Amino acid sequence: MKKKYIGFTLAIVTLLLIGCMIIAGCGKEKAADTTPTTRLIVDMADREVTLPVEINRIAAVGPVPVINTFIFTMGEGDKIVNGLPGFAKSERWKYQTVFAPHLANMPTIQESRTEPNIEELVKLEPDVVFTMDEQMAASIDNANMNAVFLSWTEPEDVKQTIALVGKVLNKETLASEYIKYFDETVAGIGKAVSAIPQEKRPRVLYANMQSMTAPHEISDWWIETAGGQSVAKADRGGQQLAFSMEHLLKWDPEVIVVSTPEDLKLINEDPRFQKISAVANKRVYPTPMGAHVWAHRTAEQPLAIMWAAKTFYPETFKDLNLEQEIIDYYKKFYSKTLNEEQVKEILSGEPKI
Structure with a gap:
């Protein structure tokens, strides 16, 4: 009788263990099903x-x-x-x-x-x-x-x-790190140029000289953030402003940033432009070109602001190592390490295959 009782008890325990294993297995399956996809x-x-x-x-x-x-x-x-x-x-x-x-x-x-x-x-x-x-x-x-x-x-x-x-x-x-970098760049450049009186800030034009347009309204922002005066801002009614030679002579920009290297050649060789202050004083620059045109809408905007500030005020920003900033930026955010030649190519605005 005692042996039968022990056998019966073992059978019950075994069934209970199997039941627990089944329940546990079902529980695991249920947890897997509730994992959000x-x-x-x-x-x-x-x-x-x-x-x-x-x-x-x-x-x-x-x-x-x-x-x-x-x-x-x-x-x-x-x-x-x-x-x-x-x-x-x-x-x-x-x-x-x-x-x-x-x-x-x-x-x-x-x-x-x-x-x-x-x-x-x-x-x-x-x-x-x-x-x-x-x-x-x-x-x-x-x-x-x-x-x-x-x-x-x-x-x-x-x-x-x-x-x-x-x-x-x-x-x-x-x-979040990018946003912090963006804000610190804007604030740092702003602080450095804040002491420069408005009348001493250069008159700046960002232009496509082949089409005689001031494209991309955002150029007014980075020009002024970097301490310049955007000559096209007052006349701009939208993203793109068409201008004439009369406009150009009236504005007489002291710095011109052009959208392509071809524009640089055009403005320096065309006799119509030689009386413009920026041309006469050799202060015409191509916009850098990385993943996108820096003068246009691009996530590279912090680099554009630093480049513009150093271009407008080389003495004020003589300690700004722009080349190293560019290398650090693309390494941190793009996970890409550029060499010095690539940085020079980006700054020239003229990538070559």
């Missing part, structure tokens, strides 16, 4: 976008080189799955593929600065698509992809854009 973010059009927790494939459509600068700044350029548009495959845009070499072999899904081929975009299976066009964002959503809208209307919107891109790409700490 998606997250919700709000983009710059106040759209709610559901994204995967991990982002491994990124696409940029529209003004691709501009958007790429934000992705590069978060050190995630190697995750971009679409190549450069047709217009950005020239040597002028060389540093897009220096910072993300694989882009040279990625498929082109748009030739112009506007609409991509949605069917080709779908084939790339991006986890997220960045765009600066709300209608394009809607089209991407309709194709069952995740569109995140970025907006840049005011100069300092670059910080909000970086913050959002950092959140999307799980690089919020690096985004």
Whole structure:
């Protein structure tokens, strides 16, 4: 009788242990099922976008080189799955593929600065698509992809854009470091030029001399942040201001920053421009060209401000080691170490293949 009781007890204990193991196993399976695979973010059009927790494939459509600068700044350029548009495959845009070499072999899904081929975009299976066009964002959503809208209307919107891109790409700490760097750069340059009276600040024009335009309203901001007076600001009614020779003579800029090296040659050789103070005093400079044109909207804006300040006031900023700042910037944010020759090439505004 005692043996039967012991056997019965062992059987009960065994069944209980098996039950516990089954329950424990079910519990583990249940925990795995509740692990989040998606997250919700709000983009710059106040759209709610559901994204995967991990982002491994990124696409940029529209003004691709501009958007790429934000992705590069978060050190995630190697995750971009679409190549450069047709217009950005020239040597002028060389540093897009220096910072993300694989882009040279990625498929082109748009030739112009506007609409991509949605069917080709779908084939790339991006986890997220960045765009600066709300209608394009809607089209991407309709194709069952995740569109995140970025907006840049005011100069300092670059910080909000970086913050959002950092959140999307799980690089919020690096985004915060960029914003701190941006603010400290602006404050440092501002403090250095604050003692310079307005009347002693150089009259500056950023121009495309071939089209006789003052493009990109943001140039007014970086010119004035660096301690200059933007001669085009008062007449500007939008992003681009067309001007005549009469305007140019009236403004008589003391410093001219041109958009391309070809402009530099044109303005120095064309006899019409020789009476302009900037030309007569040899103070005409090409804008540097890194991942994007520094004088335009780009995440490289802090570098543009430092370059402009040192260009306007070489003595005031004689201790600013711009070359080292450039090397440090791209190493920290782009995860790319440049050599001295590359830095000189960027500052020349004339990348060569």
